[in-house]
Every structure is written in C-alpha cells, then in structure tokens.
Ligand code: XLS
C-alpha cells in the first residue's frame with residue numbers, strides 16, 4: 001500500500017547553495033532550525049554525519065562526544081525523529097587530503113581510524129547502530145599514487161576494526177565511482193558488497209545505494225538495488241537524480257528521468273523494501289537559484305514523486321504485465337508503462 005514507507009534526509013540537504021564556482025546564496029540554518037521542518041515535510045528520520053551530530057568533535061574527548069550525542073538524541077526524541085545512521089566525515093580535515101583509511105601517511109590513517117571510532121560512539125549516543133561509509137577520498141588522482149591491493153585491504157581492515165570496536169554496529173557502504181577523486185576504490189555496489197567478505201563478519205556489512213552514484217558509474221540504479229536485495233544487503237537508499245555523466249548533481253528524485261525513478265520505486269516496492277525497517281532516504285540538493293523561503297521544496301517534492309510512483313506501480317495490472325512478458329511482447333509492455341506514467 002502506498003504510504004507505508006518512512007522517509008529520511010540529512011541536514012546537509014538543506015544548504016546554502018555554494019558550488020565550486022560561487023559562494024553561498026542562502027543563509028546558514030542551524031541544525032535546530034532544520035529539525036523544525038522534518039515533520040512538516042513528511043519525514044521521520046534524520047541521517048547524520050558525525051560532525052552534524054557533534055560539531056567540532058576533533059577537539060572533544062570521547063566522553064564529551066558521547067554526552068553531546070546523547071543530548072542530541074533527546075532533542076530528536078522531542079521532535080519525534082529517529083537517527084537513521086551516522087557517517088564519518090573523512091574528507092574535510094587536512095589529515096584526509098590523501099584519503100582516510102588509504103592515506104599513504106600512517107599518522108593520517110590513524111586519524112581516520114580514530115575518527116571512525118568516534119563516529120561509532122556518536123551512533124550509539126543518538127540511538128542507531130548503522131554506520132554509513134561514503135569513501136570520499138579513498139581513491140586516486142593518478143593510479144601510481146597508491147597500491148590498489150593494499151588500499152582495498154586497508155579499507156577492509158578499517159571496517160573490521162569498526163566491527164570489533166562495537167559488536168552491535170553494522171556498516172552500510174555507499175559506493176560512488178568518482179568525485180572528489182578521479183577514480184574511487186569502491187565504485188559500485190558489487191565492490192561494496194564484496195569488501196564485506198574480506199572481514200570476519202560479512203553479515204554485518206551491507207550497502208546504501210545512491211541513485212546518482214550508480215548513474216555516474218554508468219549503471220542502472222534499479223538493477224543495482226535488485227542486486228543488493230538478492231544478497232539481503234540493501235539496508236538503505238539515497239534517492240535522487242542525475243542528468244547524464246557530469247558532476248554529482250543530487251537532483252530531485254525523478255526530475256531527470258522519470259522512468260528510471262519509476263523502476264527504482266518498482267523494484268523496491270515489489271521486494272517489500274522497508275518491511276525490515278529500511279528507510280527511504282533522500283540525498284538531494286535544492287537548485288542554487290532557489291530563494292531562501294522555498295529552499296526545502298526539493299525534499300517534499302521528491303517524497304511526493306516517490307509516493308505517486310508507488311501508486312503507479314501498484315495500479316499496474318500485473319496479470320496484463322505477466323501476459324505481455326509471456327508473449328514476449330515487450331513493445332506493448334513498454335507502451336503500458338509509458339501510459340501508466342502519463343496517467344492513462
Ligand atoms: C556524497 C554522498 C554523501 C553521503 C554521506 O556524494 O552522497 O552525502 O551520502 O556521507
């Protein structure tokens with residue numbers, strides 16, 4: 001039934017509109033202000049980077065970090081919000097210039113591993129056991145800079161360290177093929193799932209699929225989702241859209257290719273995604289042109305498009321679909337889908 005899904009987004013999805021070529025165009029909204037809009041927009045979950053939850057954590061003791069995380073949980077409870085996951089932000093500190101777990105400098109690798117532990121402490125404090133790893137700078141600008149065998153093993157060792165550090169947490173690897181790096185080490189969902197098998201507990205390593213990241217890898221997001229679900233490892237999604245191979249756009253869901261969005265919804269809906277507590281997460285940026293007072297529309301709109309596509313999927317006559325498949329009349333099936341998307 002349409003409407004059974006629960007939705008989440010991260011505070012970075014309400015942002016100032018800066019891009020590599022221009023400064024912010026909207027005021028910064030503090031986390032407290034952002035929390036006000038979640039429920040209004042129909043969202044019950046918040047995705048967090050470690051420093052969204054505990055700003056300036058590099059300068060705090062582990063005890064202070066845990067205390068701040070617990071305080072945030074109370075605030076979230078007060079808003080009726082649940083923390084979906086916490087992700088370590090391993091791409092802004094000077095010690096992560098050459099990557100985190102794959103940095104060539106051992107002191108930098110140590111920083112990344114320690115930051116992962118602090119991130120896990122924060123997850124426990126805000127009440128989630130899910131750690132998302134977007135491996136931003138784990139890759140290269142030139143291939144000769146790192147050894148790919150060693151780099152892969154180092155990423156797996158960092159995951160293993162996290163699994164050993166806290167027996168309750170699990171990892172959701174979020175692959176992306178490029179940006180900020182020229183080439184990333186964990187570019188697709190196949191890589192994300194495979195790396196779990198280099199640890200002693202592959203059952204605790206799954207994935208999060210972001211639509212745009214799959215598209216940037218030249219892959220179809222719905223097939224990536226289907227692949228992960230065949231392993232029981234699609235533990236979250238970041239729905240958005242992407243207009244071909246260019247910079248990571250994080251466009252509103254379905255806005256570049258409605259049929260591709262429909263197929264993501266269809267594969268999730270048919271496989272009962274959500275029934276094990278999985279969230280429908282969005283990772284979407286408002287256009288830079290959007291004015292201050294209407295700079296959260298992209299989130300509500302994407303949720304609405306998702307739910308409408310659920311309705312389209314559920315209104316399809318499955319017997320008719322099956323008959324067309326049996327007859328191998330995919331031209332007619334194509335028209336059936338197109339008409340459904342056109343509201344016919
Ligand atoms: C960036 C990623 C990032 C992750 C969380 O491209 O999508 O926002 O989802 O670290």
Ligand code: MG
Pocket residue numbers: 134174210238283
């Ligand atoms: Mg994402």
